[in-house]
Amino acid sequence: MIRFILRRLAQALPTLLAVVTVSFFLMRLAPGGPFDLERPLAPAALENLRRVYGLDRPLIVQFGSYLASLARGDLGPSFSFRDQSVLDLIVRGLPVSATLGALALGLAALLGVGLGIAAALRRGGAVDRLLGVGAALTLSLPSFVVAPLLQIAFGLTLRWLPLGGWEGGSPSHLVLPVVTLALPQVGALARLTRASLGEVLRTQPIRTMRSLGLPPARVTRHALRGALLPVVAYLGPLAAALLTGSVVVETIFGLPGIGRYFVEGALNRDYTLVMGTVLLVAGLVIALNLAADLACAWLDPRLRADA
């Protein structure tokens, strides 16, 4: 098991290196720079700024020094947020995105898996028939449509909840963004659970248990262990996507999370901020995929032999 984890971590390094390289050169080769302001700077001032931030050196040297500082855990200073390091900004933005993501993940998993189980246990029942169309419907609800609709309904018409903002993460400000993030995933998870559990329930061991007269609840518990494998495997990338923030949801609800910093960084050519956020997202994707694989190995002994 330890060797498996170590091997996966070793495999993650080239991926992260690829992420850093691609985003570094993509940004530097693009037209425009971080000091292109509305009013152009005096050439001497621009020259000074470029020297201070090391932008006057050859590209490959800059890349080398960026990698070197990265190895020391230093993400560099932000170009657009004066006197703040990228790490400061991430430390400020990550809790926002992570709180939203974790709540949305929990809500989606609870509702989705629950509905999926209900549908699989009663084929052709009310929940099953509802999921037939309902799952496809929630999958097709874009967050940028759901968010304004929720804002109209609960913010403007009913006036129950605020339209946006963070306010230190007060619960009333969290409801609408969390629901918007979770909604499409409820359908996806429900469908996955239903298909997987339905298949396991048809297998020979489960049929044998039934014929031996085991109580239905115990049979379901046995079936669930195997049936949750694909669900857990799906939860890994999903968690990464939700935890690192949805660009759209953070934009619409005006939340100061990672997605917002990324978009603002990209628009302002804030090289280091963009690199930092992209690297953070890639790292989380890798880590959570690994976590999902470990959870799968724990659920399924056959996968452990492989590891």
Place this chain on the structure above:
Amino acid sequence: MTSPAGRALSRLGRTRTAMAALIVLVLIGLACLIGPGVTGREPERAYPDLRQLPAGLAAQPDPAHLGPALERLAFRMRVKLEAVAREGDTLRLTLRSDAGVDRRSLAYLPRSGLFGPPDVLEERDAGRSLAIAVPIRQLHFPLGTDVQGRDLLTRCLVAGRVSLAIGLAASLVALLIGVAYGATAGFLGGAVDAVMMRLVDVLYALPFVFFVILLLVFFRPSLLLMLVAIAAVEWLDMARVVRAVTLSLRERDFVRAARALGLGTPRIILRHIVPNTLGPVAVTATLLVPQVILLESFLSFLGLGVQEPQTSWGVLIAEGARSIEAAPHLLAGPAVLLIATLVALNLLGDGLADALDPRVG
């Protein structure tokens, strides 16, 4: 029909939801294709007097909009309206100006789009007063108009052309890359397969949406760039599916026979492997199109995708979201069309998957 494909098709025909989804898709496609020519409104034609009309079937301009529109036109024509009388679809107006009514300014009336060409009935006071008759046009805006007074229905349909075209084109590119890549990896197997699929794993771990956004922010957004960017993200699933199917096909007798007959690898892949992956490929492709359309609208919503004067559902939804308090119908129109398309595509994909599954039915 006894072939597996025929059986699958007839099974699909019996699924009511899938058939309904197919019909909805065909209707939306046809509406976008021929609709803009039938609504009678140009997508770019703005009616400044009829901004943000709500959805409705009544003919425009209705009495509530007629008065302000006439006031605005009179101001432009530098005349005073002395008498306004409506007889059916014709307005009888008496215009007055102390400097004399300039007949050339009558052209403002038809130019507003609300009236037909005016007839001069009578001239009094040495040209200082003019009685005219103007036909009122009967305009219909079933979905209302946008902030600039453009017909929302026509714009939705024109936008649908762009959204659907990008969805299909990008999916096709992703399909070609995915099938070629997956079939090659699966058929060659061994070290080549390991390296190729390892690359796919690495690409999966990349925060691709972030890269697409970077690409579109840094280089000027264009349709071609977006097409390439979307296709580059979406081929991975297809490659995995095709590889898995190919692995199981590789050892089958007909492939061995082809090899024994001395056929080359490219020929076997093209003639024997790829045609047999069609079922799963069709399902994956059907579910891919809604993902692509969603990604396109997402990028357009952020202002990184389709640019003015072209429009897409994402662009219209973004416009609607901006004026949601004043005119909710601006969001409703394009959103309903987009969601209906996505739901129908997802349901069709589900139906196709069920129909092709030999274990069911």
